[in-house]
Amino acid sequence: MGMENRNDKFRRAQFSTIDRLLIKLATIAVILVLVVQVLLLNGETRKYLSLADKLEGEQITSPATMYAADVPWPNPDKTTNPVNKVVAKSIRSLRPNKDITIRMITPPSQADALVTVNGEAVGNFGKGKVDITIFDGDYIEIDASQMQTPAQFVIDTHKHDLIFPADGILLESQKNIIVVGKVIFKK
Structure with missing residues (x-):
């Protein structure tokens, strides 16, 4: 019986040592995972720690x-x-589309000035303004090349979520074509 008790005590001591070691290893592993996850939040360290980022190559x-x-x-x-x-x-x-208005400030109205969207004439300033429906990616120009006097135009986006053109932008013309630019919607 004495031999069995001694073997039993030895086994218990071994198991308690192994248990303590496993608890320490599990704690270290959890802390290490948390540290690595925090480091992966930063783009600079992620490219060194993540194999996928290394293999993906250049981002375009x-x-x-x-x-x-x-x-x-x-x-x-x-x-x-x-x-x-x-x-x-x-x-x-x-x-998806938005309605905007382009107003002619000076002179108050002129049928010789045209608004073009993607190269197609969509209206003239005979009434002093042109209301147009635009889509993301459309290209807007104002053709004032036939006008004899300088002209000023204001773009009213009606407070829509547009990145470009900006609401209230003032454009001036000296007998030329004004490039308003490419329409960009907020996503």
């Missing part, structure tokens, strides 16, 4: 999204088929 920005309406129709005779125009406009109407 995605190209601008193209919509079906932005792709030109194949037209060998350079005239747009009315059916194709209707189809393109119906495809565009499915996209």
Whole structure:
């Protein structure tokens, strides 16, 4: 019996030593995981710690999204088929859009000045302003090249969530085409 008690005590001592060691290792492992996770939050340290970031290579920005309406129709005779125009406009109407107003300040009105969206004339300033519906990625210009006097225009975005053009921007023309630019919606 004495031998069994001694072996039993030895085993208990071994198990308690192993238990303490396992608890310490588990605690160290949890602390190490937390430290590594905090380090992975920083972009600089992540590229050294994460194998996926090393293997991914250079990050690139995605190209601008193209919509079906932005792709030109194949037209060998350079005239747009009315059916194709209707189809393109119906495809565009499915996209999110905003209404903006471009007002002519000086002179108060002039039918010679035009607003073009993606190269198509959408209105003139005969009434002093042009209301247009725009889509993300549209390209807006004001053609004041036929005007004899300098002109000023203001863009009113009606407080829509637009990155560009900015609300209340003032544009001036000296018998030229004013590039308003590419429309960018807030995401």
